[in-house]
Amino acid sequence: MSSKSSAAQSGQALWTKMPKANAELFALTYGSLVTELVRDYEDPIEVNAQLDRIGHSIGVRCVDEFLSKADVAGMGMTTQCQSLRDTAEVVAKMGFKMFLGVQAEVGGFSQDQKSFSIYLQDNPLSTFVELPGDEQGGSDDLRRLKYSNVYCGVIRGALEQVNLKVECNIVRDTLKGDDLNEIRVELKEVLTDGAGDDYKEE
Amino acid sequence: MTVHALHIFDRKGKTLFTKRYTNSKSTPAQDAEQLSEQRKLIFGMLFSLRELMGSLTPEGETPALHSVKTGANTLHCYETLSGLRIALYTNNNPTMNAVGSRAGVENSRTSFQAALKHIYSEIWVECVVRSPLYRPRDIRVNEGEGMDVDGGEGRFDIRSTNFEQKLDAFLQSMPWFR
Structure with missing residues (x-):
């Protein structure tokens, strides 16, 4: 596909335009957020859900930021995203690059082209992080914690804003000993535009 | 004055922001009612026109609606992929339109689309989306003076950001504003 390299270039261009924050500060802030959630909710499943919810709110905002920046840079998104394949490229090569400075890879498309995987070689969120291992027993509950689950929420929120309802899941995690991070994204439905209740009420 | 009003709608047709630049003679209450009727019609028209264009545009090309011109006024609109629609209601400005068509509307720095x-x-994303209080789908609409929608407690109010000031400053800096 021709847009493969151009998406990466665009991502690079967007990244240079973004204001930068210290990566360590970022990782540590996220770490303390997760710790706080673990302390508050105790149940890792609930923590995952909360992280997803937080991510969703982030994603809903990110998408406007992304669209406005990308649009100004002269990259017409309307022409770029004709299929889910293109969308996946844009999310991984431009979105991840723009906000996190890392480039993600796309792959693992399903037969019906409705789901794909995003592979992250290095995960800026998990710098300095170690999850309690098996041998420590006791806290074995924490192994169900999806530390970077905020990504899932972000992707879900951002795509929801452009009318794609997706479900995301972290299937491989370097924190759990896998060799890379894999986020599985599954397209549930393409929402249609329509006048909502607010319009009818008004 | 060239600019009559500016409306911002979300995907569902909910008004997120509205401001009128020309004075009207009617009372504020009447005015708000009129404005809300007008907004409804504008959104309805934009929505239907887009549907129509979607079916008229040849495959592989992007349908895009830039403006709707009538004998007296022009409605300029801009739609983002996230479903935000900005509609700017101005009168027909012959000089501006001539400049725009000669210089190529897209490239002219002061064209309505660029604006x-x-x-x-620069203004919506900077002031509203980045506001920590911003909660999508939970925006309180200012319906003109003293016409707040009831039950707006705890909702995000665009007036708490400096969106309006920046918007005014920007519009006033445009050569076609007056």
Whole structure:
């Protein structure tokens, strides 16, 4: 596909335009957020859900930021995203690059082209992080914690804003000993535009 | 004055922001009612026109609606992929339109499309989306003076950001504002 390299270039261009924050500060802030959630909710499943919810709110905002920046840079998104394949490229090569400075890879498309995987070689969120291992027993509950689950929420929120309802899941995690991070994204439905209740009420 | 009003709608047709630049003679209450009727019609028209264009545009090309011109006024609109629609209601400005068509509307720095794009990316995103209080789908609409929607407690109010000031400053800096 021709847009493969151009998406990466665009991502690079967007990244240079973004204001930068210290990566360590970022990782540590996220770490303390997760710790706080673990302390508050105790149940890792609930923590995952909360992280997803937080991510969703982030994603809903990110998408406007992304669209406005990308649009100004002269990259017409309307022409770029004709299929889910293109969308996946844009999310991984431009979105991840723009906000996190890392480039993600796309792959693992399903037969019906409705789901794909995003592979992250290095995960800026998990710098300095170690999850309690098996041998420590006791806290074995924490192994169900999806530390970077905020990504899932972000992707879900951002795509929801452009009318794609997706479900995301972290299937491989370097924190759990896998060799890379894999986020599985599954397209549930393409929402249609329509006048909502607010319009009818008004 | 060239600019009559500016409306911002979300995907569902909910009004997120509205401001009128020309004075009207009617009372504020009447005015608000009139404005809300007008907004409804504008959104309805934009929505239907887009549907129509979607079916008229040849495959592989992007349908895009830039403006709707009538005998007396022009409605300029800009739609983002996230479903935000910005509609700017102005009168027909012959000089501006001539300049725009000669210089190529897209490229002219002061063209309406460029201005609306600027409003979105530099003002809306900067002031509203980045506001920590911003909660999508939970925006309180200012319906003119003293016409707040009831039950707006705890909702995000655009007046708490400096969106309006920046917007005014930007519009006033445009050569076609007056």
